[in-house]
Amino acid sequence: MSAASAEHHDHDDHHGPAPGLTRWLYTTNHKDIGTLYLLFSLLMFFIGGGMALIIRAELFQPGLQLVDPLFFNSMTTMHALVMIFGVVMPAFVGLANWMIPMMIGAPDMALPRLNNWSFWIMPFAFTLLLSTLFMEGGGPAGGWTLYAPLSLQGGDSFAFVIFSIHFMGISSVMGSINIVATIFNMRAPGMTLMKMPLFVWTWLITAFLLIAVMPVLAGAVTMLLTDRFFDTSFFSAAGGGDPVMYQHIFWFFGHPEVYILILPAFGIVSSIIPTFARKPLFGYASMVYATASIAFLSFIVWAHHMFTVGMPLAGEMFFMFATMMISVPTGVKVFNWIATMWRGSMTFETPMLFAVGFLVMFTIGGLSGLMLAITPADIQYHDTYFVVAHFHYVLVPGAIYSIMAATYYWLPKWTGNMYDEKWGKIHFWVSTIFLNVLFFPMHFVGLAGMPRRIPDYSMQFADWNAVATIGAFGFGFSQLIFVYVVFKCMKGGEKATDEVWEGADGLEWTVPSPAPYHTFETPPPIR
């Protein structure tokens, strides 16, 4: 193999993109695939957001007025599935595709054809999933966690949902294998592991988590499928199984999944804050070790999702303390970001606004998480809107804000044009105000005992629910500003320099803007 490779090192017949639609269908280019992932994610963001608005519209007043309860339940279920598997994960994979090869000085991803397949599964998987809304008996309505035995009692949609999850899992595992192979095998000479940007590090660890837990989810939903259609009794006590066993297996996937949704966000924020503080990241090595610690701990905390299900006391104690331990490496990260900003000459362009917004509001979500980790307290909070407030604070101003920050940060590098700074800032402030109007009252109604996933509620929760709904519509429609800014930037605007940001550091800022179709034909020198 090696003998012949010398005269074959450049195989692309052409150096630009292919013309027409086939460019996107057949592409093996990491930038094209990254763009596809990001646009797919944006589309799904509005589909999942529309579902959220249906939920909030129904909850504007007590009583049932707009949708029937079954449809409401399928909205909460589908909103979660779409936002997790269709928005946050594809957006992070899209960013990984665009940025990792550029950040490590690689020509492309390690397995470009597999990369194409990883993306082109997604539209088909979501067609399968979303089609269930139009089926006999409606879409899945038992919650995105698909707990047995409730999920086994759904209509025709059940098998389609299970297979769509298998389908997405195939995509995630292939995509993650590709990312791991890229990071281990494609780094330019001199790019040692501890010189990699943190976005690359956090994605390496995320990819490991994905390869480890997506097959477990596949196994869990396969058992659901056989319980319903092939007579098995994994989750039926009459046969010697246990419905709680489903929850254990599901959350063995589900808790690392939570970190899959946030670790790349940590990497993004660790890239942006040093740029706009004009200081190198404080405590790089500790950031790497903290990320690895969080990943390790994520495997031994899953049952904190199940404190009220009836576990032995020793189990409750173990999972409580293990969960609280996560706040140590997470605290390391938060303090490192603050220390990076300390005495920096800071400016607040849109990416930095979103990064600082992430830091403040993600920390609110982290602290409410600490409250939920306390077993005796969780027995009060479990399945209330307090939990909804908690995970929306870590996912919306956490994961989603980091994706917005990353988009504004790297958009000039992708398009060659500067985005509209004024409208970017407006987007941030309008989003942030409405987001807190939307989610903060959920803490109050949750602590007062309002249960989640119910289309009706008692009178005393009416005021704060009305407020939250106003916030929801404000937040939802303010995302149109984001679409406007992104597409305006794609069409034109002030030309961006190669470095784009004054304090930016990293290989991606050494190449022209927009980045050429093939970034590195030969390995770049690494300092």
Added chain:
Amino acid sequence: MSSATDYYIPHEAKWPIVGSIALFLFFLGFASMLNGGNWIVMAVGAALLVFMMVRWFGDVIRESESGTYSPQVDVSFRMAMMWFIFSEVMFFGAFFGALFYARTFSLPWLSGFGEGGAAATNAVLWSGYDAVWPTNGPGELGGEYMAMGWFGLPLINTAILLLSGVTVTIAHHAIKEDNHKKMVRWLGATCALGFLFVFLQAVEYWEAYSHLNLKMGTGIYGSTFFMLTGFHGFHVTMGAVILLFVMLRGTKKHFSSTNHFAFEAAAWYWHFVDVVWLGLFIFVYIL
């Protein structure tokens, strides 16, 4: 890390989109079939998937044989295969986890052992139930049955798989010495042992269904037994088919002592199904 001048980017690929359509049709057809539809869409999807794999792997083999790939690509392939096998390990982990959970937690609880309400649950709901493995649960789902012993076919199958691990290693040493004939011969033996294993497993299933009344519906024992051995059997079949294609490529002298990634990938996969079987033999059959 990569060395200086060996970057390689493949051509555009039309097979991935075909694969997506194939999987879509397969899943759509399978789900429709479970809801009472026919199997035609599923079969079309499966056929298209096989067609896609033949053509995609065909392209890759052609490129490999024309010397297109650099050593860096070889390393990427190896890493991908290793991580793929890791994901398969985790997939089996879910089912082994179910087995251990049922045996360690849910069955003793159903029998009234453990803190909290276990004793009351047992007294009120499943009075008199005392779990002894194997069990079809307090509801005695599936009715009277007999467990599958480890002596006999399972023991023979263990010997077959262990032996196949030896034969594939001999074949590996042969290709390292550039001895194609010897490699093909020993790979042929490995494939034969693999397919013999699958055949005997089918005989065992027939035995279970027709003589032992042991079915997928035989409570948690039948569930875990058929789920674990079934997925394992499927993986052995896949592994044997992969080895068969590697052998056919061997007859065309595709490999050399320095270039035989496909062989090694197939061998790793084979050792993986081998190890899973040992776990099965101990935890499903013996214990």
